[in-house]
Amino acid sequence: MSTGAERDRALATYDVIGGPPRRELNALVDLAAQVAGVPFAAVNLLSSRHQHQVATAGFEGETTPCDDSMCRQVVESGQPIMLDDASQDPRFADNPWTTGEIADVKYYGSHPLRTPDGVVIGTLCVFDSEAHQVTPEAARGLAQLADRVVDVLELELASRRLSEVNLRLSTSNERLANFAGQVSHDLKNPLTSISLSLEALELEVTDDYQVDTVARARRGVDRMNDMIANLLEFASQGDAPGDDRVDLAVEAETALDDLAGRIDRSLVRVNPLPVVRGDATQLRSVLMNLVDNAAKFTLVGEQPDVEVGSTRLEGVHRVEVRDRGRGIPDDKRERVFAPLARLDKTVEGSGIGLATCRRIVEAHGGTMGVDEREGGGSVFWFTLPAVDGTS
Known part of the structure; x- marks a missing residue:
């Protein structure tokens, strides 16, 4: 009762x-x-x-x-x-x-x-x-x-709870964008001044120790600038993207051209990819980030082995970037998509890239995750709604 x-x-x-x-x-x-x-x-x-x-x-x-x-x-x-x-x-x-x-x-x-x-x-x-x-x-x-x-x-x-969640997310995104703008204002200008000062020092110092110290300081400033840029990109993503037809095969080729200095094109196999709807620039950045990560986390002493492909599922395309790298433990697979998360600090990065990728994919109506690859390595995947009339 x-x-x-x-x-x-x-x-x-x-x-x-x-x-x-x-x-x-x-x-x-x-x-x-x-x-x-x-x-x-x-x-x-x-x-x-x-x-x-x-x-x-x-x-x-x-x-x-x-x-x-x-x-x-x-x-x-x-x-x-x-x-x-x-x-x-x-x-x-x-x-x-x-x-x-x-x-x-x-x-x-x-x-x-x-x-x-x-x-x-x-x-x-x-x-x-x-x-x-x-x-x-x-x-x-x-x-x-x-x-x-x-x-x-x-x-x-x-329905009411979903509306409340959406409102909180909207408020959270707005606060994040405001925070990112403040970061840009408060940190970018001082970093620019520091960078200019270090450039002047590089022209003046001759002692090997001092040269090395200034060079390390310059690299630190560059890393900070990259982190701020990534934070700003993360904050700017997540809004509703466009509705253009995007050929992911074309975007993958462009992404590999942009990565030419980081990974040999011959080490990446690209299988047929679908046409989807959305923002071509954003989806290209997802592919570029995933391929770049696959190359960065290759085992020491080995060549990158990266494969990009897709499969058609019920109502969606699943796009995969497969590598033969170090792999990710089961209990860490969700954490890698958190902002500023870096599981392996021996590899350079800000820990923002995967978080930004997930925001882009979710804004396109998809999901994103990572699985273990049979034989070793990882499979980073994302789904996007299928476009009528495409396979």
Whole structure:
């Protein structure tokens, strides 16, 4: 049996009491009345003290004390009640709904509304001022419609929670963009001054130790500039991309041209890739980043062995960049997509690239992950919605 406190918590979660009438609930009570062959129906929700008629057919709903509620018997027992004439039942003989004080209920059918957590929050109720026989069809129909009432409440709850998540994400993205802009302003200018000063020093120093010290300082400034640029790129991604047709095979070739100084083109095998929709520049950067990583994390003393390909799945293309590198442990595979995450600090990088790639892919309606490659290495993959008419 559900307690009043449990019902109060569940009803507060659904946020259905006191708001405007739900069109879907009104449609269900209309249908319930038709299935039972009666003029009246209601969705009754019971808090710890009151019965709230949030949807009705054939009469105006109102809020009444729980003590007057016929449906309280159903809520507290968790079992449906179907009666030809409720006024003849000892449980309801003195109830104001059967005595004429509120109404003159005879035929009465009520089925519990049970949440997925097992809390009975109310009933779907049908009634008539005339007594007549309860049919098995009416009982089955009422039970099925009661389940649909709970489905409507759950769907509205899920929709509201999704809206709240989207709002938080939007706020988070806005804050991230503002932060990135502030970083650019606060750090870029001082770094430029430092870089110019170091360039001047390089022209003046001749001692080997000093030359080496200035060179290390210059490399540090360059790394900081790269990190800031990557942070700014990460913050700028995630907005809705364009809707152009993008040939990933063409973009992969362009990406390999851009990587010519970092990886030998002959060490990368590119299999057929699909045409998708989105932003060509962003998707090219994803491919370039994944191929670059595959080359960077090659085992010491070995040549890169990189393969790019795709497969068509249900409604999506899965694009893969496979390598023979060091691999990623199971418990670290999600962490590599976190901003600033660097599992192997022996390889240069800012830890922003994969996080940016995932933001780009998700903005295109896809997903991204990494698996182990059979025989050693990793398979970085991403999915993108398939374009009608392409394979």
